[in-house]
Amino acid sequence: MYLKHIFFILYFIFTITKSEYVSYRKYKVYKVIPETEKNVQILVDLQKNNHFTFWSDTIEIGSNVRIMITPEEQKEFEDYMNNVGMNFSIAINDVQDAIDAQLYRPPNRDTSEYAWDYYQTLEEIYDWVDKIAEQHTDVVTLVTMGYSVEGRPIKGVKIDHKKRANSTIGMIEGGIHAREWISPATTTWIIKEFLTSTNPDVRFIAENIVWHIFPVTNPDGYVYTFTNNRMWRKNRNTANFTSCAQWNLNDDMSNGIDLNRNFGFLWMTTGASSNPCSEIFAGPTPFSEPEALSIATYVNKIQEEGNLVFYYAFHSFSQLVLVPFSHVGGADVLAAPNYGDLYEIAIKGMEKLKLRHGTDYIVGTSADILYEVSGSSFDWVKGDAHVPIVYLFELRDDGNYGFLLPAPLIVPNNEEIIDGLIEMDRVARAIGYYRSSGYYFKINVVVLILSLIVIL
Ligand SMILES: *[C@@H]1O[C@H](CO)[C@@H](O)[C@H](O)[C@H]1NC(C)=O
Numbered sequence: 225m226y227l228k229h230i231f232f233i234l235y236f237i238f239t240i241t242k243s244e245y246v247s248y249r250k251y252k253v254y255k256v257i258p259e260t261e262k263n264v265q266i267l268v269d270l271q272k273n274n275h276f277t278f279w280s281d282t283i284e285i286g287s288n289v290r291i292m293i294t295p296e297e298q299k300e301f302e303d304y305m306n307n308v309g310m311n312f313s314i315a316i317n318d319v320q321d322a323i324d325a326q327l328y329r330p331p332n333r334d335t336s337e338y339a340w341d342y343y344q345t346l347e348e349i350y351d352w353v354d355k356i357a358e359q360h361t362d363v364v365t366l367v368t369m370g371y372s373v374e375g376r377p378i379k380g381v382k383i384d385h386k387k388r389a390n391s392t393i394g395m396i397e398g399g400i401h402a403r404e405w406i407s408p409a410t411t412t413w414i415i416k417e418f419l420t421s422t423n424p425d426v427r428f429i430a431e432n433i434v435w436h437i438f439p440v441t442n443p444d445g446y447v448y449t450f451t452n453n454r455m456w457r458k459n460r461n462t463a464n465f466t467s468c469a470q471w472n473l474n475d476d477m478s479n480g481i482d483l484n485r486n487f488g489f490l491w492m493t494t495g496a497s498s499n500p501c502s503e504i505f506a507g508p509t510p511f512s513e514p515e516a517l518s519i520a521t522y523v524n525k526i527q528e529e530g531n532l533v534f535y536y537a538f539h540s541f542s543q544l545v546l547v548p549f550s551h552v553g554g555a556d557v558l559a560a561p562n563y564g565d566l567y568e569i570a571i572k573g574m575e576k577l578k579l580r581h582g583t584d585y586i587v588g589t590s591a592d593i594l595y596e597v598s599g600s601s602f603d604w605v606k607g608d609a610h611v612p613i614v615y616l617f618e619l620r621d622d623g624n625y626g627f628l629l630p631a632p633l634i635v636p637n638n639e640e641i642i643d644g645l646i647e648m649d650r651v652a653r654a655i656g657y658y659r660s661s662g663y664y665f666k667i668n669v670v671v672l673i674l675s676l677i678v679i680l
């Protein structure tokens with residue numbers, strides 16, 4: 225009797241603390257291109273009932289819609305597509321194979337050297353961050369901006385080459401969505417480049433801006449994508465755990481909040497959900513989540529240390545540069561006071577980016593080129609913190625592998641992004657951003673003297 229109780233308690237603790245590894249064995253990703261309004265409607269209806277997992281959020285005529293389907297439902301889906309007369313093809317034959325391929329590690333790699341030909345775990349990223357901070361003590365300060373729900377540090381670096389007062393500051397946010405693995409792999413590459421590149425263009429932006437870079441702002445979610453579910457997006461807050469059966473979803477879906485809907489700018493007004501089972505659950509209140517609150521607090525803190533000129537958030541996938549604000553489209557994009565500049569800077573940056581490997585990026589507001597969103601970090605940084613140059617990047621690819629971007633594509637992705645950042649900096653500088661107040665003052669005095677000379 226006594227033993228049985230202990231066994232039961234142990235069993236209970238085990239089942240609530242250790243959820244299963246979710247396998248995507250024999251799941252397929254189908255590619256469907258709607259050709260008529262009717263086709264579009266058919267897919268939109270399928271998406272609404274949550275029956276299949278849509279990897280693409282844009283469903284319009286001509287768009288590449290990717291749908292992930294369990295082995296049990298593949299026949300039903302194929303029959304349905306045949307019935308309604310829509311063509312489909314298979315983009316990924318076995319999703320678990322693509323996941324396993326992403327976990328591949330070169331067998332003879334030098335484990336003391338960090339590399340970008342495979343994806344790193346949180347532990348590996350943090351060990352590397354510690355190490356480079358030690359190797360560059362003159363330039364790098366290790367920063368912990370806060371702690372996650374499960375108590376993990378949100379670690380990053382401050383890179384300050386010149387140690388000037390009243391400096392120009394930039395901040396980079398990576399990994400706020402757990403499954404978007406290319407994001408931490410890009411932000412760590414940027415750190416490496418800013419510390420070690422010998423390219424004069426890279427050195428210029430590395431040295432003339434004080435950088436605050438955080439590769440994994442959702443550490444609990446990132447760890448969960450390695451240990452339990454590769455397709456996890458949100459943080460791991462279990463406070464709103466509930467049954468998700470009525471939406472055909474596993475209850476574990478309710479164990480998390482979409483951090484990129486939890487920020488306090490126009491929170492829960494559009495493109496966000498109050499349903500804990502949703503991928504875009506915005507949380508009970510704005511900034512309810514420690515990860516989101518840490519980012520906002522940190523932004524406000526560094527604004528007091530100098531001139532915070534820009535903020536980049538890295539996501540995947542779709543190859544887009546999103547300009548704030550995400551709730552407005554059409555003529556309303558001008559809601560962002562310097563929208564015209566932001567658009568021009570991004571367009572020129574992406575022209576330069578394309579020269580490297582031919583990759584196309586599209587620039588616009590989320591409402592125009594993706595979908596309406598509210599409560600995202602970058603909109604808050606623009607709308608509430610009033611940082612002038614703010615973007616959200618959706619990195620590679622355009623849907624073939626989606627979140628499961630093969631590791632050999634990490635480096636090409638990173639190389640082109642660096643080219644884009646250099647050009648964006650150049651254009652922004654030419655337009656007149658990136659000046660410290662001291663610089664503005666000098667310019668104004670010169671202009672004043674010149675005008676006086678002309679008038680006299
Ligand atoms: C989520 O959990 C919080 C904290 O327990 C609670 O205040 C809130 O009402 C819950 N919200 C939903 C939508 O379940």
Ligand SMILES: [Zn+2]
Binds near residue numbers: 404
């Ligand atoms: Zn994302």
